[in-house]
Amino acid sequence: MRARPASIVEALSRHTEHAPEKLCLRFEGEWWTYERLHGRVETFAAALRSWGLSSGERVALFLRNSPDLLAAYLGTHLAGGVVVPVNTQYRQVELQHIFDDAGVRLCFTDEERQPELEHVRGDLPQLEAAVELGEELDSFLGAAGAYKPSPPREEDLAVIAYTSGTTGRSKGAMLRHRNLVANTMAVCEAWQWTDDDHLLLSLPLFHTHGLMVGAQGTFFAGASAELWRKFDVTEVYDALLEGSFTMFFGVPTMYTRLLREAATRGERPQALRLYVSGSAALSPQAFEEFERLFGERILERYGMTETGMNLTNPYEGERRPGTVGRPFPSQEARVVDVDTREPLPAGEIGEIEVRGPHVFVGYWNRPDATEESFDEDGWFSTGDLGSVGEDGYFTISGRSKELIISGGYNVYPREVEEVLKGCFGVAEVAVVGLPDEEFGEQVVATVVRDLPELTEEEVRDFLEDKLASYKKPRRVVFVEELPRNTMGKVLKHKVREGLVEQKG
Ligand code: MCA
Ligand code: AMP
Numbered sequence: 001m002r003a004r005p006a007s008i009v010e011a012l013s014r015h016t017e018h019a020p021e022k023l024c025l026r027f028e029g030e031w032w033t034y035e036r037l038h039g040r041v042e043t044f045a046a047a048l049r050s051w052g053l054s055s056g057e058r059v060a061l062f063l064r065n066s067p068d069l070l071a072a073y074l075g076t077h078l079a080g081g082v083v084v085p086v087n088t089q090y091r092q093v094e095l096q097h098i099f100d101d102a103g104v105r106l107c108f109t110d111e112e113r114q115p116e117l118e119h120v121r122g123d124l125p126q127l128e129a130a131v132e133l134g135e136e137l138d139s140f141l142g143a144a145g146a147y148k149p150s151p152p153r154e155e156d157l158a159v160i161a162y163t164s165g166t167t168g169r170s171k172g173a174m175l176r177h178r179n180l181v182a183n184t185m186a187v188c189e190a191w192q193w194t195d196d197d198h199l200l201l202s203l204p205l206f207h208t209h210g211l212m213v214g215a216q217g218t219f220f221a222g223a224s225a226e227l228w229r230k231f232d233v234t235e236v237y238d239a240l241l242e243g244s245f246t247m248f249f250g251v252p253t254m255y256t257r258l259l260r261e262a263a264t265r266g267e268r269p270q271a272l273r274l275y276v277s278g279s280a281a282l283s284p285q286a287f288e289e290f291e292r293l294f295g296e297r298i299l300e301r302y303g304m305t306e307t308g309m310n311l312t313n314p315y316e317g318e319r320r321p322g323t324v325g326r327p328f329p330s331q332e333a334r335v336v337d338v339d340t341r342e343p344l345p346a347g348e349i350g351e352i353e354v355r356g357p358h359v360f361v362g363y364w365n366r367p368d369a370t371e372e373s374f375d376e377d378g379w380f381s382t383g384d385l386g387s388v389g390e391d392g393y394f395t396i397s398g399r400s401k402e403l404i405i406s407g408g409y410n411v412y413p414r415e416v417e418e419v420l421k422g423c424f425g426v427a428e429v430a431v432v433g434l435p436d437e438e439f440g441e442q443v444v445a446t447v448v449r450d451l452p453e454l455t456e457e458e459v460r461d462f463l464e465d466k467l468a469s470y471k472k473p474r475r476v477v478f479v480e481e482l483p484r485n486t487m488g489k490v491l492k493h494k495v496r497e498g499l500v501e502q503k504g
Contacts (some may be wrong), residue, residue: 044075
């Protein structure tokens with residue numbers, strides 16, 4: 001038996017050798033066999049090398065979903081490079097920080113995003129090229145010389161994935177090929193993913209959920225996926241009715257929308273092999289409603305950019321609403337006391353820690369943050385609060401980190417606060433998350449003005465091109481002062497309570 005592949009691109013090569021004509025991706029009516037995708041991956045690798053990319057150098061993907069995003073991803077790996085996936089909604093402040101911090105040399109982008117990048121290009125001396133899909137990409141790939149790629153080694157760095165940071169600046173989580181392979185293997189094993197599977201993939205490919213679970217799992221299992229530019233509930237519902245899929249992965253907001261859509265439709269899709277939810281908490285009500293309307297129990301799992309997937313409800317066995325199940329194969333998880341860091345008995349709430357081959361190696365350029373996140377035995381602190389039952393099922397009950405999750409996207413209040421502080425007339429600001437029916441949570445800013453005539457509209461105008469739109473406060477509320485403790489620290493729970501009361 002051959003050893004396990006050292007990288008996802010090696011897994012793709014093996015499936016290509018074995019079944020070149022097999023469907024790998026379908027995208028907007030086009031068929032991508034394994035051979036076709038693999039050929040494109042090799043072309044990207046050769047072109048990157050001809051351009052002058054050296055091993056370990058960073059390539060950013062600031063692109064909407066397409067097969068070329070995936071070919072660029074794996075092609076960068078085959079060329080020995082490190083991929084930096086970038087959220088397509090990011091604006092100047094976020095782009096400037098990520099490109100600068102990661103020292104990105106080359107970026108693949110598209111027509112819609114190129115102008116945003118151009119705004120900050122002058123301040124990014126390390127960024128030598130931004131190649132736009134279309135003619136620019138064609139000529140870039142056309143210049144590829146001969147290159148005999150050798151697949152990356154397990155220990156090589158594969159990805160720097162930026163996760164919103166508690167300090168206001170996002171941090172780059174460094175993942176090696178072995179982390180990606182360990183994660184993908186664990187997912188495929190736990191969910192019994194085989195080459196017969198056909199996934200409906202409408203998640204964005206710049207995040208772990210879409211890229212490292214949806215796409216990587218497909219390549220690793222030798223399966224196929226229908227890739228969508230984005231999630232559109234009516235079209236997804238129609239596609240599910242059409243009946244060729246075996247799996248669908250989504251964030252809870254997608255399930256909420258599917259439930260709403262189902263309420264307006266007479267027809268119900270046939271059962272799939274597997275529906276998976278993650279990235280934010282799925283409410284037990286949505287779980288039950290889904291089972292009633294779609295006849296299936298959603299499998300909820302829990303992950304993080306730094307670790308990939310950590311905990312999962314069972315494929316066979318009880319999928320329990322409100323819980324995220326047990327550790328994936330070859331992984332460990334535990335709950336510790338937030339102060340003493342000692343493991344807690346079953347049922348007690350503490351911080352969830354994880355350990356295993358899937359866990360990242362540290363934060364790029366941030367040894368301090370890396371050190372803070374791991375203990376001497378290699379346990380990684382997730383910042384999520386929860387408990388574990390006698391039967392080993394974990395329940396997530398809150399967060400020790402200050403994080404808002406809106407529709408599966410993370411928003412760190414501090415990052416929004418830092419930007420808002422730059423707005424003329426804003427004296428103090430506190431950003432909090434309030435419950436939201438559609439997105440789970442919504443971002444709200446509470447502002448103390450030193451310019452009494454400052455309006456909500458002016459604050460919005462100020463934010464216009466500075467932050468991704470999902471991070472922008474849905475409401476800006478002006479107050480006389482922020483509640484603080486005796487040390488002067490803003491009491492966020494009081495801010496939240498005040499806003500809820502005001503709304504009620
Ligand atoms: C879009 N908008 C949002 C969100 N998404 N506002 C708040 N929260 C959101 N999540 C805003 C847009 O900025 C825009 O505002 C308006 O809504 C319409 O934009 P549109 O693109 O049409 O939105 P949509 O297509 O309806 O998007 C909703 C969505 C999307 C499909 C649920 O948010 C999505 O794909 N979420 C998935 C995120 C994800 O993959 N997370 C995984 C992270 P305006 O009009 O003002 O511009 S990985 C992770 O968390 C770990 C590892 C894990 O466990 O998986
Ligand atoms: P990210 O930084 O985008 O990787 O987001 C990771 C965070 O999403 C985790 O630390 C959790 O707070 C949250 N998360 C992911 N899956 C779940 C889930 N099933 N239930 C609750 N929270 C989740």
